[in-house]
Amino acid sequence: MSALQKSPSHERLLRAATEVFGARGYHAARVSDVVAQAGVAQGTFYLHFKSKEAIFLCLIDDFFGRLLGETLGRFPASAVADTGELAVQLREMWCAILKHCRSEAVLTSLVLREARAVAPKTRVHVEEWFSQMVGDINGYLRALSALGLVRKGLTDASAWAIFGLIERAIHYAVVVNREIEVEALADEMLQLELTGLLGDRTDVATP
Amino acid sequence: MSALQKSPSHERLLRAATEVFGARGYHAARVSDVVAQAGVAQGTFYLHFKSKEAIFLCLIDDFFGRLLGETLGRFPASAVADTGELAVQLREMWCAILKHCRSEAVLTSLVLREARAVAPKTRVHVEEWFSQMVGDINGYLRALSALGLVRKGLTDASAWAIFGLIERAIHYAVVVNREIEVEALADEMLQLELTGLLGDRTDVATP
């Protein structure tokens, strides 16, 4: 962390960029909108960020860094011993994810919506975050599978699918239905995740 | 189909836009790239499309129109009588969706990636397609639920989650793993969709 990165201007610009990109869309937003919102001069922007794209990438990296740190990173598969504990842990993960994303709703919505709509060269960097999350999910599933806690036959395709499920659950909580209780949504997602649409195993699904 | 839509230039432009937007990204792509790729003059573009955004919307609308027409629209819940038939129908849906998206991989990838990264005013139109698909899924689930073929308690949140699952399954088939057999992926998705991660009801999952 350089002194510059801790400066008030740096924080103000990040917050302003979140708001402006969120409201107008990254591509339609102008740097001059961001600096006006941040209350700093045009040149100050370039003291802190190399380009308009750089601040967007910074927002994205921060978003995923926090999301991983505060959610997936905290729930190791090794901590669960049986199906019941699995359900408890997954429910906690769902709650953590949804609460976290709710707490930074504008940024969450922006990232889910536009992070991949950047120039190809930049996109590869962004998509590494998605790959990493899917990789983590995949590792988690394999660990559970090795423990006999989930069925066999789950490949990385399932990890991607679970990730899609999470993405849209977040979207639902943050955009579609901002009123729903996180716990209620977590319960529904947990049930869907564990037992699918048929899901008569209600005994394990509600810890 | 108007006469205009059948004109060679119109088609060439749509195809060219798909390729160019796919390769460079919608925002980075220039109209001049598209016309160069299409082999027509700059002005010809505006005989067929009102603006750069218009051709993108046209691609998006065509994409969703075809996707709905060739997949979801063809599989009514009313046609299934029991869980076995449901599995059969869902498997067909998965295959249809994945095959269709594989057949227009570039456009599929483009739409999933960038369709929502447009100006807010345009975005509401794009997101109606997503809402419609989720609405269809929701209706389908409610019908199944009414028939007793799926469990109770599925709200529109689950419909969004299932949609996310589909989105990322498509992404997997089109971007991540272009080699995997559609049938194999459909089987894995079907199992996940019906019985979740626990999924010991293997009897219904493989029709």
Add this chain to the structure above:
Amino acid sequence: MSALQKSPSHERLLRAATEVFGARGYHAARVSDVVAQAGVAQGTFYLHFKSKEAIFLCLIDDFFGRLLGETLGRFPASAVADTGELAVQLREMWCAILKHCRSEAVLTSLVLREARAVAPKTRVHVEEWFSQMVGDINGYLRALSALGLVRKGLTDASAWAIFGLIERAIHYAVVVNREIEVEALADEMLQLELTGLLGDRTDVATP
């Protein structure tokens, strides 16, 4: 020559750039000044020239191309047989050079003044013109020397010095004293060139 290079806009821009760069200096001049002077739109500039630097280089290349073509290129050393003919030819060269530069005084002054004050990468290209002219002078001197028409011992250093003499003679004719007759100046330069400051050999100096 593309159709674009023959277009009126192309010519207007070159003329306008000469005037504007001449009046304000290349670096202080804005592209908007040039297009305003040319009476074309801002974007039209970039239809014809890649950048502000490109049009400057174009002016420079045109200048030297014409200068070489209309002066040095037309006077081969092989055409002179004795000292008297040499004096005649050199006098003609002086007149041709001075007349030519007088005919495009603004451009001449601009090039002599600012052509080398560009970014290093561009400068190497510009300085090739100077090197070429000096190389031509050097070749001319060597030919004369071989014919016994000038003294021995003239190296490329003398070629550079003669070039400096020409540069400043042009400067004198174009900037310092615009009224002086080209012939009178040519006579003085010829005398200086052939017999130096001492120069009592007045018999050969005035053909």
Add this chain to the structure above:
Amino acid sequence: MSALQKSPSHERLLRAATEVFGARGYHAARVSDVVAQAGVAQGTFYLHFKSKEAIFLCLIDDFFGRLLGETLGRFPASAVADTGELAVQLREMWCAILKHCRSEAVLTSLVLREARAVAPKTRVHVEEWFSQMVGDINGYLRALSALGLVRKGLTDASAWAIFGLIERAIHYAVVVNREIEVEALADEMLQLELTGLLGDRTDVATP
């Protein structure tokens, strides 16, 4: 010399400016490059120089001040009595000029190349130095002419031409051929200056 001019920062900035302007060109060079090279802070620059242009002018003025002081100023025409002494004095002048310019090669090259490519208002000041040098040459020639040591008929045009000869001789010594001995080059220039291209009066040319 004010205290300011003796301050280490002042000197460091002048030296840094010479190097940076020399390497990147005055216009492409940034003040931040100069202060970085000088190892001082951005604001320190403006304690010592009013503007970027001011330090360039300072370099130019210093350059010409030193050049005049160490060369032309030291060789009065009144000190020569005959043609032989003239040759001796001129040879010493050539050596002094070339040695001096060699000793500050970067600055010399910079000034000859870019000093006149400044905004018109500033240019008049810069060109006064050139005018002054030419004026001095002219005065020197007139004095020699009055003494009967050079031929009649030399006007200020010849003074400009001699100045051009000197400019390019310096350029040759500093840029084109950094290896040549100053004395050898001085001899060649002296010969050219005194007897021109024909120059059979070898008796006077080599003192």
Add this chain to the structure above:
DNA sequence: GATGAATGAGCATTCATTCAT
């Protein structure tokens, strides 16, 4: 004198769109 973060005017360049042919 020295610092260096902040400033903001300035400008080259881009590119979607138009329209005369």
Add this chain to the structure above:
DNA sequence: CATGAATGAATGCTCATTCAT
């Protein structure tokens, strides 16, 4: 329908300069 030269508004970015510390 087709053309493609011309348009000009829009904007990301630079960098000389200032000033509070």
